[in-house]
Amino acid sequence: MTPVDVALQDALRSAIRRYVGTLADAGGAAPGRGHDTLDVDSLDIPVQSVPDDKPGDYGSPVAFSLARLLRQNPAEIARALAALVDLPVGVARIAAVGPYLNVDLDPATFVCEVIDAPLAGSATGRKIVIEHTSVNPNKEAHVGHLRNIVLGDALARIERASGNEVEVQNYIDDTGRQAAESLFATTYFDERDPGEQKYDHWLGALYVRLGRAKESDAEAIEAGVTGVMHALERGELRSEVERIVRAQLATYGALGVEYDLLVWESDVVAAGFLDRGLEVLEALPSIRRPTEGKFAGALVMDVSAFLPGLEEPLVVLVRSDGNAMYVAKDIGYHLWKIGRLEGLRYRPFATQPSGATLWTSAPEGEATVDGRSFAHGDQAVNVIDARQSHPQTIVRTALQMTSGERAVVPLHHLAYEVVTLEGQAMSGRKGITLAIDTVIDEAVRRARAVVAEKNADLSAIDDIARAVGLGALRFAMLKSEARRVIDFRWEQALSLAGDSAPYVQYAHARASSILRAAAEVAVPAGSRTTGADWTTLGPLEVRLAREIARWPGVLAAAAEDDAPHVVAQYALDLATIWNGYYNHRGADGRPDTSVMRAESGLREARIALVGKVRDTLAFALATLGIEAPEQM
RNA sequence: GCACCCGUAGCUCAGUGGAUAGAGCAGCCGCCUUCUAAGCGGUCGGUCCCAGGUUCGAAUCCUGGCGGGUGCACCA
Structure with a gap:
């Protein structure tokens, strides 16, 4: 509106x-x-x-x-x-x-209104806790994870731009089977990191190797992995897991992705969220502990009242051997996210490229740090694979049961479909993967070749190649709806033409180029731009301004629906309209939209409008985590 | 079997109940005597999976099919 x-x-x-x-x-x-x-x-x-x-x-x-x-x-x-x-x-x-x-x-009034409108939403006072990435700490991240990371990061930026406070959490499953297997593999094969490649890559290869070794030595490996799992639960291997996490974080940092907090599963359990969550649940009539039948001795939750039609309405929370299921921990974690449990402790984990501190949960940390309060979200959004929709629904249902039937549960699941590799399903266990680090290198390499060919005399060629290559990659992950399967193909994902980030970046660089030339004549200052005669503007400028006018609605819709693709599609639309304006020819076949060669008055008005075009393109790209170089 | 998601041009995809359904890629024809041709213009290309229904109006909402994907463990 x-x-x-x-x-x-x-x-x-x-x-x-x-x-x-x-x-x-x-x-x-x-x-x-x-x-x-x-x-x-x-x-x-x-x-x-x-x-x-x-x-x-x-x-x-x-x-x-x-x-x-x-x-x-x-x-x-x-x-x-x-x-x-x-x-x-x-x-x-x-x-x-x-x-x-x-x-x-009326062109004059409308264009002035458009160029004076703010790009960001005003502060809402709402806090949104976004969980994304959450890659198992046992191997390098691959392009399937890339989709999660880029979606979550874009959503975080969109919500911030919309005026919300955002806290990005990355959940570390440090007590899981996968971490245990990778760590056990180092002792099983008696391997030590020679330091020739990134640690997560080295460890991931051992993980795959262990999977193959199970075929001949299953029993011994099982016993060893179980031992490591127990050690992980006691928190004895924390520094080993931290080393993996740091290697993975280097990849995310290279993508320009940062987090506010790492939440370790072992800390969630140690903070009592599991037990206290179960206490809350056990008071409910739908929670039972059958003494006979197939669930004898287990703690189960009957979800049939909320999820009718299930073949098996009983969900196991605690196994008959006393071990909690993952979903039970997840329920406790989410009660904390929305402010219904307290008790995690925190310490700084790293300083990120932007200078922001990355915090981590830690048993030896402080209850309050740096005057900030984690969690307490008015809304929680989980960026998680669509294949986990069922367990996500169970968590949501549990929160619903503890909140009352009519309460609105402030938990969203941003479910995204898988990324296949040239038509093949990816599998970390089988080693059919493509590492994000590999793709980043290739993306930047290809972009650099094109920049060097098109514009060899640019001094910041490496920075530009990086912005263009990473931009193309991110955009490929964002331009379609999350519920669509993406088949990763090099030519498509790293394309620098057509419906791509470089297309938008190019449009931005074009506008920037004009504004550099214009700097001596007039600096765009909205409707206060000196020397502008707004009455000289016509339908061509109105068409461009109409597209800019859509932005606030686009941003709001993307935030409301957790849909970054809406912003990506808009960026393409605005770039298209702007390119059309730029190349427009009048009835005589001659260009009729030149900015710098326009008569005085019209020229200044166009400079102001082009300034708004550039700012809007840059802002839209920024909400997708994509840089907009001034030249390319 | 049950549940969820998808089905729009040769391929990949946009499309908030509204005007003759739009992009990119691929194909064909054009445009650099200068604000960046990573661009622009034109052309070719459609039973919007099918059948009913609701509506002044349906790619969009409802019902039933068909085709594809995914999920339905005392795993995570």
């Missing part, structure tokens, strides 16, 4: 009220036509962008719904309303186009 939309809605509403009034005056002549019962105040008045081949900038199909309510021809209603309506500020004319009511904007 832009200010123009709102003003237009108000104007149309008044006109409709007046129109209905005239029908009422004609009163007895037209009984039962609906005007006497029509509730104009609550009438929905849609305002939409007009297709490019139709007259007008914005239009409303409101006459259709009125036609039904008033039993009249929609085109007639549109004509009548066009005659009755008072023009809102910024609107040059309103006319009926068939049954539609279309408006032409």
Whole structure:
């Protein structure tokens, strides 16, 4: 909803009220036509962008719904309303186009309004806890994880840009089987890291090797892994796991991804979240401890009241041997995320490239650090593989049961589909993977070759190649909906043309280039740009400004729906409209949108508009975690 | 078997109940005597999986099919 939309809605509403009034005056002549019962105040008045081949900038199909309510021809209603309506500020004319009511904007007013509008949302006071990455600490991260990381990071940036406080958590499953297997593999094979490759890569290879060795020596390996798992639970191998996590974090750092807090599973358990979560649950009637049947001795939760139709409505929380299931720990963790449990301790873990401190949960840490309070989210969002939708639903259901039937559980699952590799399912266990580190290197290498070819004299070529290569990679992971399967193919993922980040970055560099040339004439300062004569602007500028005007709504929708692809698609749209403007030719076949060669007054107004184009492109890319170089 | 997700141009995908369904890639034809051609314009290409229904209006909502993916452990 832009200010123009709102003003237009108000104007149309008044006109409709007046129109209905005239029908009422004609009163007895037209009984039962609906005007006497029509509730104009609550009438929905849609305002939409007009297709490019139709007259007008914005239009409303409101006459259709009125036609039904008033039993009249929609085109007639549109004509009548066009005659009755008072023009809102910024609107040059309103006319009926068939049954539609279309408006032409006043270029000067509209463009000034657009270039003065803020790009970021105002502060909401809401805190959103986003969990993403959460890669098992036993191997290098691969392109399947890349999708998770990039989605989560983009969502965090989108929520921040929308005015929310965001805390990004990365959950470390340090007591799981996978970490145990990798660590055990080093002793089983008696291998020591020669330091020739990243530690997580070296360890990942041993993990795969151990998987193969199980075929011939299953029993001994099982016993050894179990031993390591117990040691992990006692917290004895924390520094070994930390070493893996640090190696993985180097990859995320290279992608430009940072976190606020690492949450270790062993700390979640030690803080009592598991036990206290279970206490809360055990008070509920749907929690039982059967003494016979297949779940004898286990603690189970009956979810049938919330998830009808399940073949097996009982979910095991604690096994009959006394060991808690993962989902039980997850329930405790999530009760803490939304502020219903307390007790983790924290210490600094690392200083990230931006300078921000990465915190970690730690048994020996402090309860409060640096004056900040972790968790206490008004909303929690989990970026997790769609294959885990069922366990996520169980966690959500447990929170629902502890909150009351009608309570709104502030937990979202951003479920994303898998990434396949040239059509093949990836498998860490089988070693069919493609490491993020490998892809980053290749992406930057390819981008560097193109930058060197197109623009060899740029001094910051390495930085630009990095921004372009990583941008292409991230964008490929973000441009489609999360629920779509992505088949990773090199040519597609690292493409520098078409629907890609470099396309948007190029549009941004073009605008930047103009603004460099313009710097001596006028610096864009919105509607206060010196020397601008707004009345010289025309439909071409309005078309461009209309696209910019969409941004706040796009940002809000992306945040509301946890949908970064909405921002990616918008960035492509704005870049397309801007490129079209840039290359536009008049009826005589000559360029008619030149900024620097435009006459004084028009030139300054265009400089201000181009400044807004550049800022909007850069801001949209930034919410996706993609840099926008000034030159490329 | 039950549940969830997907089905739109040759391929990969956008598309908030509204105007003649749009991009990119691939194919074909054009545009650098200068604000960046990583670009722009044109052209070719559609039973929006099928059948009903709701609606003034459906790719979009509902029901039933068909095809594909995923999930349904005292694993994580």
